[in-house]
Each structure stands twice: as C-alpha cells, then as structure tokens.
Amino acid sequence: MVTRTFRNAGLVVALSAATLAGCSSYIKRDEFDSTVADLRATDQKLQSQIDSLSQKHDALVTQLAGRVRVETGAHFATGDASLNEEDKPFLDDFARVIKDNHSDALITIEGFTDPAGSAVANRRLGLQRAQAVRDYLVSSGLGAQQVRAVSYGEDQNRQVRAGAIGDAGRDNRRVSLVVDYAGVAMQNTAPPAG
Template sequence: MRVLTIVGPMLLLSVVSAGCSQYVKRDEFDSTVSGLRSTDAELSSQLADMQGHFTEMTQQLHGKFSEYDASITRMQGRLRVEMSANFEFGDATLSERDKPALDEFSAVIREHHPGVLVTVEGFTDPAGDPAYNKWLGMERAKAVKSYLIEPGGLNPDKVRAVSYGEDSERLIKPGAWGESGAANRRVALVIDYSP
C-alpha cells in the first residue's frame, strides 16, 4: 500500500507532465503559422513567375517558328519543340535547310532564357536493327546538339542529347520507313525550366 502511495503520485505527475508536453504555446503556434503563410506566398509568387516565364517563352518560340514546320507543346515544367530537322535515310548529317530554324531557336534561348536545360531527342524510322537505330538516333541528336552549341552559342552544360531510336510510341508515322518514313527521322527539342 505504501508503494502505491509513493508510485501513484509519481505516475500521476508523469502522465500530467507528458500531457503538458503536447501543448504548444500560442505565440509559438502563431509564429509557425505566420512562417508557413509566408513560405506559401513566396512559393505562389515563384510559381506565377515561372508560369509567366513559360508563357513568354512559348510566345517567343511561336513567333520565331511560324515560318518553319515546327510544333510547340507545353507540358508540365517543359516545352516540347518538334523541329523540322529531318534526316536522310541512314544518315545523321544536319541539312542546310534545317539550320535557320535551329539558329532562331538558339537565339531565343541564348538571349532570353539562358538558364534552361535543352534536351535534343533523336529519332529514326523503324527500318533496320533496333540497336543501330538507337545509335543513329543518338548521332542525329549529337549533330543538333553540336550545332546549338557551336555556332548557336548555347552553354554546353545546358544542352544534352538522348536517343529514342525507333521507339514505336514516339513515331510520327508508325511503321513508315524509307521515303514515307521521313517524318520519323527527326529531332525534338525539349526545354526544361527550373527557377
């Protein structure tokens, strides 16, 4: 019984003090809520700036590419520019007819959006071996990447090349090759913007 009279109050005291540790002082709570509201407002402002930046970039690119066979698609945090840079069958040489569009693209990025990351995606038609097509798509992407860097003037650290080869989900004309598959032998430029 004596143990119960000693342990009882100690147990009660520990339960009460544990319960008190769950409470937050009003000024600490208000301060935390104020900090969260400030952070939320700052993030909302950054998001609005980024959306404005994307809208501006989209308008600039639409204006520059109106005379070229290019389409611009806005994705989450990215712009996809399907270029008219097409390649001959089995070749990765950039043609003279495609260079003016790439010059326009480089000028917009270099002058107005130098912080973006540009991914050059290379594609092929489905003729030939898949491994060869993956390699050929990369050679096409590297040819355009090199052109965007020199003479285009883009930062080499902000341009990368990838190949999708003959990926059936990315073909413009599935199954088409040779003369009818010219649209599949292309590059696409993807612009990633992070503030």
C-alpha cells in the same frame, strides 16, 4: 501523479514551442504566390517565343504538362546523322531565344529514325542525330550542361509515319527539341543606382 501531469504538460509545451519555431522557416503565402506567378509568366513568355519560331520556320509546337516540344528541329537522310544546312537557321533562332531569355532552361534533344535497319543500329543512329543537334546548339552559345541528347531510335509509338522508310519516312528521321524547364524569367531592368 501530479508530477507526471506537470512533466507531460511541460513536454507538450516544449514540443509546441519547437514546432512553432520550425514554422518560422516556411515561405509566406504571398511569396509563394509571387514565385508561382513568375514561373507561369516565364512559361507563357517561352511559349510565345516558341510559337513565333514555329510560324517563322513552319515547326509544330505543342505544350505538354509544362513542357514545350518542337517536333521539327531537324530532319536527316537515311542512315545519316549529318545536320542539314536548311535546318540551321531554325536552330540558330531557337538557341538565340533560349540564350537571351531563358539562360537557365533545360533542353532535351530527342533523336529518331525510320524502321529500316536493326533496332540497335537505329538507337545508336538516333543518338548520333540528337548529339549532332546538341553540339550545334552548344556551338551556338547554349551551355553544354543545359542541353542533353537521348535516342528513341525506331520506337513504333514515336514514329510520325508508322513503318514508313525512304522518302515516305523522312518525318521519322528527325530530332525533337523539348524544353523540359524554362528557368526563371530574366528581368530586363536597369541595375540599381549605387
């Protein structure tokens, strides 16, 4: 019985030592707080830059659960996925802000259509629109791996003007730019002296 007690005590001591040794790999609270503060600063900086773009280009920008959404990335003619010249200056500025300040950012381009046509054709057209904007942003210097395209087609709960087509449905024929992840803040400091 005494041997069993010593054996159990030895097992408890060994498990405690192993547990405490594993704790040494945890991040310290001040390092964690510093990382969180850096991420919040990066998000605030991105939001400020997107707000500036919004004022310059009259775009609607919202922040949803850590994501930044730009609702007016580009608009399209009925049945067309060609990028308009009038949308390119905004997209150029957007690409420049992301490239210069948030090179790790992850962007989702969401494509939409008005409800004219079949749901299948509209889903395909929405993707073509999103890909056109994606390709333009990549040609403007963003990394292909950081910009992805998705389509919502004519999804009713995503229409700006419910059921509107033709001229009235222009706001439905659009792409939205969503910054899913802003990345780590880039430091504008000189390299250390060597």
